[in-house]
Amino acid sequence: MTKKVLLGNDAIIKAALASGVSFVSGYPGCPSAEIGDGMGRIAKECGIYAEWSTNEKTGLEASIGASFSGLKTLVNMKSFGINVCSDSLLPLAYTGTKVGMVIFVGDDPSCHSSAQSEQDSRGYAYLSHIPMLEPSTPQECYDFTKLGYEISEKFNIPVILRVTTRVAHQRAEVVFEEQKKAQGKGVFVKNPHQFTTMPPRVMEMKKELLEKLGKIMQFAEKSKANQVIGNKKAKIGIITSGVSYLHTIEALENLGLDLPILKLGFFYPLPEAKIKGFMGGVRKVLVVEELDGYLEKEISSLAKEANLKVEVNGKNLLSLIGELSAEKVCVALAEVTGKKFTGFKFKQLDLPKRTARLCEGCPYWYVFPVLKRVAPEGTVFAGDIGCNMIAGLAPHNMQDTLFCMGASIGIGHGIKKATDQKVIATMGDGTFFHSGISALINAVYNKSSPLIVVLDNRITAMTGHQQNPGMGKTLMGENTEELKIEEIAKACGVKNIKVLDPANVQEFETTIKEFLAKDEISLIVCKRICALLARRSQQAKGG
Amino acid sequence: MITLLSILDEAAFVEGYDVKSSELHGLSQRGGSVEAHVRFGKKVYSPMVSNGSANLIIALEALEGLRESARAGRQTKILINEYFLPFMGSIPREEIVKQLEESKKDYTLVQASKICKDKLQNEVVCTIYLLGYAVSKGILPLKKESVLQAIKNVVPQKYLELNTKAFELAYDN
Numbered sequence: 001m002t003k004k005v006l007l008g009n010d011a012i013i014k015a016a017l018a019s020g021v022s023f024v025s026g027y028p029g030c031p032s033a034e035i036g037d038g039m040g041r042i043a044k045e046c047g048i049y050a051e052w053s054t055n056e057k058t059g060l061e062a063s064i065g066a067s068f069s070g071l072k073t074l075v076n077m078k079s080f081g082i083n084v085c086s087d088s089l090l091p092l093a094y095t096g097t098k099v100g101m102v103i104f105v106g107d108d109p110s111c112h113s114s115a116q117s118e119q120d121s122r123g124y125a126y127l128s129h130i131p132m133l134e135p136s137t138p139q140e141c142y143d144f145t146k147l148g149y150e151i152s153e154k155f156n157i158p159v160i161l162r163v164t165t166r167v168a169h170q171r172a173e174v175v176f177e178e179q180k181k182a183q184g185k186g187v188f189v190k191n192p193h194q195f196t197t198m199p200p201r202v203m204e205m206k207k208e209l210l211e212k213l214g215k216i217m218q219f220a221e222k223s224k225a226n227q228v229i230g231n232k233k234a235k236i237g238i239i240t241s242g243v244s245y246l247h248t249i250e251a252l253e254n255l256g257l258d259l260p261i262l263k264l265g266f267f268y269p270l271p272e273a274k275i276k277g278f279m280g281g282v283r284k285v286l287v288v289e290e291l292d293g294y295l296e297k298e299i300s301s302l303a304k305e306a307n308l309k310v311e312v313n314g315k316n317l318l319s320l321i322g323e324l325s326a327e328k329v330c331v332a333l334a335e336v337t338g339k340k341f342t343g344f345k346f347k348q349l350d351l352p353k354r355t356a357r358l359c360e361g362c363p364y365w366y367v368f369p370v371l372k373r374v375a376p377e378g379t380v381f382a383g384d385i386g387c388n389m390i391a392g393l394a395p396h397n398m399q400d401t402l403f404c405m406g407a408s409i410g411i412g413h414g415i416k417k418a419t420d421q422k423v424i425a426t427m428g429d430g431t432f433f434h435s436g437i438s439a440l441i442n443a444v445y446n447k448s449s450p451l452i453v454v455l456d457n458r459i460t461a462m463t464g465h466q467q468n469p470g471m472g473k474t475l476m477g478e479n480t481e482e483l484k485i486e487e488i489a490k491a492c493g494v495k496n497i498k499v500l501d502p503a504n505v506q507e508f509e510t511t512i513k514e515f516l517a518k519d520e521i522s523l524i525v526c527k528r529i530c531a532l533l534a535r536r537s538q539q540a541k542g543g
Numbered sequence: 544m545i546t547l548l549s550i551l552d553e554a555a556f557v558e559g560y561d562v563k564s565s566e567l568h569g570l571s572q573r574g575g576s577v578e579a580h581v582r583f584g585k586k587v588y589s590p591m592v593s594n595g596s597a598n599l600i601i602a603l604e605a606l607e608g609l610r611e612s613a614r615a616g617r618q619t620k621i622l623i624n625e626y627f628l629p630f631m632g633s634i635p636r637e638e639i640v641k642q643l644e645e646s647k648k649d650y651t652l653v654q655a656s657k658i659c660k661d662k663l664q665n666e667v668v669c670t671i672y673l674l675g676y677a678v679s680k681g682i683l684p685l686k687k688e689s690v691l692q693a694i695k696n697v698v699p700q701k702y703l704e705l706n707t708k709a710f711e712l713a714y715d716n
Binding site: 004005030031112113137165166169170171172173243246247249250253325326327343344346347348349351352354355356357358359387390394395462464 | 607610
């Protein structure tokens with residue numbers, strides 16, 4: 001056993017290796033990318049396989065195949081990734097896994113590094129009926145990952161490890177074991193009865209799944225992942241999970257209170273009897289929960305079921321929006337207990353805000369101003385996820401829509417069909433391979449004519465520089481087919497294609513004008529290496 | 544900043560403290576301001592430092608140091624790297640310094656970037672210089688040996704000498 005200060009995500013890597021994982025897949029994002037990156041770095045020496053998949057759906061499916069072939073797997077993605085892979089996730093609950101699988105989903109309360117929405121991915125547990133665990137610390141990242149594999153193996157079901165930024169990117173002491181020997185090659189033993197979801201068998205599978213969950217709930221009732229801490233005699237109790245648990249203890253200390261806390265390591269299924277038992281001993285409950293009031297709703301419902309006269313507080317005192325802190329919990333606790341609390345009063349200084357901007361030397365510095373200058377009045381700029389998101393901020397201010405990966409072409413197509421305006425959709429190379437291609441085919445097939453500008457900076461950059469199919473290199477550093485965006489566009493039926501270096505401003509301007517004048521779909525690949533990547537390659541060469 | 548954080552965490556760990564830290568990556572790094580929190584002591588729970596409760600704020604850039612000073616409590620000491628990274632619409636140096644003076648907060652401007660550039664030909668390690676400054680002046684309750692050990696444990700071999708030098712350079716002043 002070793003004891004070290006570890007990042008939450010690094011603790012998860014350790015736990016996966018200690019559990020015998022030999023197959024890792026996923027798509028990079030914040031706060032999950034360290035898992036894939038870390039696994040990629042050590043894969044060869046540990047004798048395991050790790051890939052960055054084109055998107056979270058192909059990523060999950062790769063691990064499903066590996067699991068069915070007898071290999072233990074780890075899938076990693078940020079919050080929105082579960083949206084992308086949900087199509088395979090739900091049937092996976094029905095088929096179950098053959099060998100252990102843990103799926104890491106990283107939520108980002110307060111959207112420190114996320115656009116789209118402040119997603120609370122816990123809701124997927126209800127939708128998919130997949131067990132879900134919520135660690136609070138790096139030690140629990142380790143322990144709950146191991147627990148996840150234990151549950152997965154025992155019940156042949158995937159387990160979701162739902163983590164937030166303040167846990168994935170928390171550093172603290174972890175006691176851990178080193179890697180167990182990796183498994184080697186798997187064997188796919190045919191079992192269509194278990195691996196295919198045709199009707200009417202699929203209905204039978206649902207029944208089996210719900211029965212499984214009943215057994216997992218009994219397991220949860222006995223699990224140490226759910227525990228009661230503190231003064232069990234007090235009449236006001238707290239129920240909490242994840243990082244909120246840490247804020248809660250801090251808040252209790254600040255207020256000089258000693259109240260019982262039911263810490264839930266399981267989000268789904270909930271240890272219902274344990275919760276009812278906890279509520280039976282108190283008059284008031286405060287559910288300290290970040291984002292949506294899922295736990296609070298379940299707990300209120302359980303109280304009703306058990307005929308308990310307990311006042312359940314939660315979202316009446318804590319916001320649905322934004323991450324929690326010890327101070328916010330103090331305010332809520334003060335309300336519930338009647339204790340006085342004055343927070344630290346301060347006034348934000350009226351200073352100019354430093355917003356995100358493109359790195360010095362970024363190829364996008366060539367692209368945005370030229371597009372803006374050349375595009376006629378009324379041109380709609382459909383934006384996408386990645387470094388080019390920054391088009392929406394000063395000094396560029398050229399982003400009329402921003403949704404999720406691939407939506408620049410997806411939505412741009414809709415606007416083009418609906419109006420007489422010019423539409424320019426911009427996306428990066430990573431995004432193109434993630435979900436741009438199907439949107440492109442839709443635009444060609446359904447005859448619209450946006451101008452698509454793909455910014456190929458030779459890497460998936462915003463998420464920390466990960467490999468993608470356009471680079472000809474895998475996560476494990478092996479050479480592979482280098483897919484060319486312009487060739488794919490041609491194969492998708494785009495007739496007007498140009499590949500150029502955006503630093504050749506004249507050429508770029510001329511091409512934009514030429515393509516915008518056409519009533520046909522067109523695509524420009526702006527190929528120029530990411531400035532940070534170029535700098536690092538230089539340093540590596542120069543030493 | 545992550546290196547500074549890792550070293551700080553490790554130093555506290557080496558000295559037997561319970562330590563927790565929290566950091567932000569991703570979009571927040573593309574030129575926006577980023578912050579990391581470290582808490583260590585006999586037992587710590589939340590990885591985030593509450594407003595007003597910091598013992599020490601280390602700011603790697605002057606405007607950000609000024610911005611953060613609003614959240615400094617009476618006991619908070621602020622070390623600000625005398626380094627200005629202006630952007631379109633930001634305020635001039637003189638204004639930043641003036642507002643710091645008017646803030647009545649306990650701050651010190653440290654020429655970390657300049658000293659590191661002059662003596663080590665490397666500005667990036669100004670973070671470690673600031674750490675050295677804090678420890679040498681007793682602002683950060685950690686032993687010099689703990690930090691040196693932490694640097695050895697955490698920093699890759701090829702940057703070991705540079706980081707150690709940057710830390711010890713602060714003791715020369």
